[in-house]
Every structure is written in C-alpha cells, then in structure tokens.
Amino acid sequence: MASIELKNVTKTFDKHNVIENLNLTIEDGKFTVLVGPSGCGKTTLLRMIAGLDPQTSGSVLIDGKDVSQTAPGKRGLAMVFQNYAIYPTMSVRDNIEFGLRNNGVPKAQRTELVESISETVGLKDYLDRKPSTLSGGQRQRVALARAMVKKPGVFLMDEPLSNLDAKLRVQMRIELIELHKKLGSTFVYVTHDQVEAMSMADKIVLMNKGEIQQEAPPAVMYRKPSNQFTAQFIGVPPMNIGSMANANAQFGFRPESAVLSTAPVEEAFKSKGRIITREMLGSETIYQIKNDTHTFMMKSTNDQYDAGQEVYYGVAEKHLHFFDQNEKRYDDTGSEHQQLLEKLRGLSRA
Incomplete structure (x- = not known):
C-alpha cells in the first residue's frame, strides 16, 4: 500500500496550462475516484502519477518519496487502461505472466503467482484461452490480473469499464469494490461517470477545467456540495x-x-x-x-x-x-x- 501526494503540480501542453498549481493527497489504502467531464484533467493527473506524462513543474510523492524523476516502471504502480492493452496472440496465462517473465521471475514462482491471482479474479478456468474467445468483462479481468501479479502498492485505472455494456459495468463495479477490500491496496480510478464515482469511492475528487471542485466521501459530496458545479454534476437528475x-x-x-x-x-x-x-x-x-x-x-x-x-x-x-x-x-x-x-x-x- 502507498499514499500519493501532488504538490503544486502544473502540466502545460502547447504553452497552455491544463493543470496549474494543483495540490492533492490520496490516502493509503483508499479507493479514490477522480471524476469530471471530458477534458477536465483527470486522466492527465493519473498519467502524471504514473510517470507516463511527467508534470511540467511541482512534485509527485509516493509514500513521502519524491518520484518526479523516477521512471514509470520503478514507481511501484500498476496501470489498467480503458482498452485493456492485452496481447491478442498470447494466452491468458502468457498475458498475465508477461511482465514477470521480463523481470526474470523464476518459472515456479511465476506459475504460483498466476494460479493464485487468476483464482482471485475468476480466470483459473480460462488460462489457456486466447483473449478473442473471452467476453469484455473477462478481458478486463485479464488486465487486472496482469497488474495484480506485480503486487503494486497502487493501482491506477483509467476508465476501465467504459467499453462494457451497462449490465456488465454494474457487475464489474461490484467486483472491483470486492477486489479492493481483498487487496487493501490504494486504488486511483478515473471516470466521467458520476454513478461509478458515487458507488465505488471512499473519496471522490471532482475536477473541472483542471481544478479540484471538491474532495469528499460520496455522501458528503451529495448532501453538502461546495458549489453549483458539484451540486449539478453529482446526482441524477x-x-x-x-x-x-x-x-x-x-x-x-x-x-x-x-x-x-x-x-x-x-x-x-x-x-x-x-x-x-x-x-x-x-x-x-x-x-x-x-x-x-x-x-x-x-x-x-x-x-x-x-x-x-x-x-x-x-x-x-x-x-x-x-x-x-x-x-x-x-x-x-x-x-x-x-x-x-x-x-x-x-x-x-x-
């Protein structure tokens, strides 16, 4: 597990500040959801934490250590993308253990990890199948399992359920909540869907135009919105x-x-x-x-x-x-x- 802190973070694209002097603390072991309309800066924030798009200025700290100059693979994080990013020509087993093999983890240890993690996410019976034979929810579980075998302190998720149909999204939300409880890791989850944010988060960070509008547990944000934007973004209608x-x-x-x-x-x-x-x-x-x-x-x-x-x-x-x-x-x-x-x-x- 790990806490994350962003200090006076600014991100500039083409001389335009998308995010400016932003400060945010993500608590250790919590399920934190970054939510807001398209273009509000939530994915940019996630990618700065991951190190994929480093901040223009300011600092990113993980467990109190400044990782601003640390490569993405050395930050102790695992990222799950919207499009799953799994290899279509590899079996489920090969997809899950790909990173372990590249890092020189011994075969016996790889096998043990893959068996254990695949059982946790309900993929044990699918290890020898190709991704093309799986449903959208099962492919999403492959992406989760591949992240989990790294045993990261932080899971970063960028709209991981947006490609699923409505019924499956509801099922996967429940599974992710249960997975978080089981692992006890820090989850940082990006979505534009306020229903996902309300149903999953320990804390919601609502963003608009690169600024944090409010940080609060779902019930507090719903009952005591800090401004009109929050009041009208959270809640249906x-x-x-x-x-x-x-x-x-x-x-x-x-x-x-x-x-x-x-x-x-x-x-x-x-x-x-x-x-x-x-x-x-x-x-x-x-x-x-x-x-x-x-x-x-x-x-x-x-x-x-x-x-x-x-x-x-x-x-x-x-x-x-x-x-x-x-x-x-x-x-x-x-x-x-x-x-x-x-x-x-x-x-x-x-």
Missing part, C-alpha cells in the same frame, strides 16, 4: 437551481426532496406548476414541472400524476441549499443561509 427575485443568490434542491400533491402543501419552499414530461422508471417516476419562472425536475415513488396535470409541490427547510453570486454554497448553519431561507419563504406561493 441533477440538483434543481432556481433564481431568487431581489436577492443576489440562488436556491437549490434535489429532485427527490420535493413533495408532490394535488392540494396545496406547507413547506419552506412551495409552488405549483404543470407537468411537462413524465418518465416512469419502475420504482421511480421523474416529472418535469414548469411554472411561470422555473422548470424543475422531481423524482417520486408516486406515479399517479400525468403529463399536462397541474400539481402543487414543496421542499422542506432541511433540503434547501443556497448559493452566492460566485456559485459557492452557503453553510447551512450560517446566518446567510437563514436570511435567504426566510426570504425564500416570503417568495414562495401555492
């Missing part, structure tokens, strides 16, 4: 954001926090509107509701409402968030939050 007349601020609430009714409701924020769209998703139904000033998304276990119907809705005080003119969230224990809450009560109508 995203947080509703509304403007407040005569106030230099905005309010927000999660779609599932709203109460829907055919009669007026008594909540801190209340209004009425007409259902524009209705999506029945099984146990939940998502409604798009429009009034004179806003269009909001509501998520409900009640599917009794129809498109075109007028409904009342409200949000309790504890579920309301407020953001300043710079889109930073006000602390819900602060005086600004309370003042805006009272103002919103006055603006509410239903």
